[in-house]
Amino acid sequence: MEDNMSGTHLPEIESCVFCDEPAVIRTGDPKTPFCADHFCSYVEKRVLENVNQHRMISAGDRIAVGLSGGKDSTALILLLHGILSTWQDVSLTAITIDEGIAGYRDDTIHAAEQLTKFLGLEHRIISFSDMFGKDLDAMLVGRENQSCTVCGVLRRKALSHAAGLAGATKLATGHNLDDEAQSVLMNVLRGDLPRLIQDTSSGDQEYFIPRIKPLSSLPEKDIAIYLLVRKFFPSLPECPYTRFALRSEVRSILDDLEYHQPGVKNRLIRVRDEIRARSTAIKREGKLRICAICGDFCSGEICKVCKIISTGNQ
């Protein structure tokens, strides 16, 4: 069809770079059109490359996947299940954290249960109520604007605890390229250099279960299309606390920037990695201490979890 203003050709349909099937996406660098089947192969290859390049998984590993039931963790467990199906000596298990968010979490937990049943995987659900004595909704009364900070700290603790119970050697999370780029910008905006340089994948393995992010090289949009194509896209409600999140604003800013300046998210991550590589001396300044309340390892006198719990009880 002709563009009636410029006379240039505009496609009504675009073919896959590898075959005559219609493209579902143009992605990668340079942008390349893929049909559904070739796009799935491309995604699976990208994840395998990321896993291998960063040596995320080794022989004998037991991988606990943080499975919320949402889009990213659904893709993560599907992809790992496929990749690891040929690895004889690596096992997979799923962990879901029930924060206790009315009108939201029940649906995602149900989706997670259905998926692990379909894949035949062991699945462990840990609730905030069991671990911390209260659900998130109760903890946030009067401090809703801290929802993501409170939830993030407690969820990390709950995931580590559950991974330990599951006998995991690695904890896999569904963070994608967009999440990583957003975190870089958020840490800069907060002026939080320690968190910017913190790399949980290579932390003190003697004290913490190492975290891996197999989807960190994939844009969020690629993940969503992968799930749509494979008919696993979960249609779930939005977290009611999202409106309080800085991340929502940063996501919107970065999406606009990425559209007009392609590659900006990748460049943010590259800068972060360069800063990390040059900041070994800063990392060593922080010694691990024992929390005076719970006895867990932390960087201060009292760990963040105990600070949050004690603030909520005042």
Added chain:
Amino acid sequence: MEYPSHLRYENCLILSEQGHENSTGYLRAEEPNLRNLMRITLPDQTVRILKMSPAPIEQILLQMGISPAGVIVIKNGRIVPEDIIAGDNDDIRIIQVSHGG
């Protein structure tokens, strides 16, 4: 960025912003002479019926204030890259990539 005049929002005839289904049926019944319409279902399920020249979907999205980087486009039931054009009688569905959680 300056768009060609036929893509400017004010030159699109927005026929309906009804909340849900049946917008096309309603228009067919009430406005039988209006054919060749584009139907766009937005992530919040709002349906817009547009009469406009064929245009890349990404440019239509930009005029609606939607970043093409943050959405998936379904054209006539098929997932398509957002630079594909849409025009007469096309049914476009926009899915938000991220919905927080």
